[in-house]
Amino acid sequence: MIKQASAMSNERSVMESAFRYYVRVRRSLLRIITAIQLTRLTMAFGAVADVWFVILLTKYHDSHSIYAYLPVHDMNLAAALFAGATVAIGLFAYGASLNDILDVRHDTAFSPERPIPAGRIRLGQAIVVTVGALIVAMLGSMAMGKEAGIVAVITAAIVLFYNATGKYIPAVGLTTVGVIHAAHMLIPNYQLEFTLPVWLVMTHSMVIAAIVHRLEDKRPVLSPRSIGASLAGWGALTTLLIWAGARHGEGLWPDSSAALAALYPIMAAVGFVFVAWWKATGVRGKAAAEKLKRYSAMWEGVYGAAWLLALNMPAQAVWLALFSVAGFAAMTAIKEVTGLSDRPVAYR
Numbered sequence: 001m002i003k004q005a006s007a008m009s010n011e012r013s014v015m016e017s018a019f020r021y022y023v024r025v026r027r028s029l030l031r032i033i034t035a036i037q038l039t040r041l042t043m044a045f046g047a048v049a050d051v052w053f054v055i056l057l058t059k060y061h062d063s064h065s066i067y068a069y070l071p072v073h074d075m076n077l078a079a080a081l082f083a084g085a086t087v088a089i090g091l092f093a094y095g096a097s098l099n100d101i102l103d104v105r106h107d108t109a110f111s112p113e114r115p116i117p118a119g120r121i122r123l124g125q126a127i128v129v130t131v132g133a134l135i136v137a138m139l140g141s142m143a144m145g146k147e148a149g150i151v152a153v154i155t156a157a158i159v160l161f162y163n164a165t166g167k168y169i170p171a172v173g174l175t176t177v178g179v180i181h182a183a184h185m186l187i188p189n190y191q192l193e194f195t196l197p198v199w200l201v202m203t204h205s206m207v208i209a210a211i212v213h214r215l216e217d218k219r220p221v222l223s224p225r226s227i228g229a230s231l232a233g234w235g236a237l238t239t240l241l242i243w244a245g246a247r248h249g250e251g252l253w254p255d256s257s258a259a260l261a262a263l264y265p266i267m268a269a270v271g272f273v274f275v276a277w278w279k280a281t282g283v284r285g286k287a288a289a290e291k292l293k294r295y296s297a298m299w300e301g302v303y304g305a306a307w308l309l310a311l312n313m314p315a316q317a318v319w320l321a322l323f324s325v326a327g328f329a330a331m332t333a334i335k336e337v338t339g340l341s342d343r344p345v346a347y348r
Helices: 002-039 043-058 077-104 104-110 123-142 146-164 170-185 196-215 224-246 259-280 285-310 312-336
Strands: none
Touching: 002 077, 002 123, 002 312, 043 077, 043 170, 043 285, 043 312, 077 123, 077 146, 077 170, 104 123, 104 196, 104 285, 123 146, 123 224, 170 196, 170 285, 196 224, 196 259, 196 285, 259 285
């Protein structure tokens, strides 16, 4: 009897230990899930692809060493890509979590499933995540040189302006979205001579932001006056980027690439229109906006791959395209597993 009682006691002890371990693991997973929801990291791989494109272009398309003075040019490729990913993910997480912090009252009324109003993370903890993400981004940028750090600081300031003021004025918000996408691409190479890829991502982001604004029925609505002002902002940014490219030796199109190679990014843009229409057919509102944002993020990597093909860099193009597909698949899986469709985790 004594042996039996001892065995039962040991069994209970093992079960209690296992249960406590399960509780700790579950709490850790919930914290990770909450952090992913707060920072919207399922969309960050598009930002990473943009920065990686500029890094690859700077390191391997520089036949005359015109970028030899830039730190990223001489960095080990793995180190440069790691620094670029750190900057892109850090700034993305910073912007997303800052948005939730500043919109906590609005989300409490209209999006109570978001992490802060739902009580899955306290406001003070969200602030710590935001500041931490910004610090990580700054550290990554400084690894690519002082100038990269300055551009990263400017980009972070524009993100702050957008979340604090710009997004409440549709025309200003849409223009600011384009500026953010253009600025973050220039972090590794602020002297980029071939600016058409930056222009394409800027234009793409502004169009998607406008469509998402309509699909999510945001207020204030996009009036004809707002659309006209946004087009004026896009025109000013386009002029600035064209001037920035034309003042350098390469101009609008590098001499080393055939003009017909421009068909690659053109086909990529047409392909996105087709895919976006296909995926959004039969879906409306926030569900359609969420699909559009996910495929838009993936397509930024596709644009990068198309430009690399146009610039006679097929190996780098294939590598970036595979990263985009793998990143999209991984982020979709994470979204499904963690329940990032704005429904409570417990429900899913």
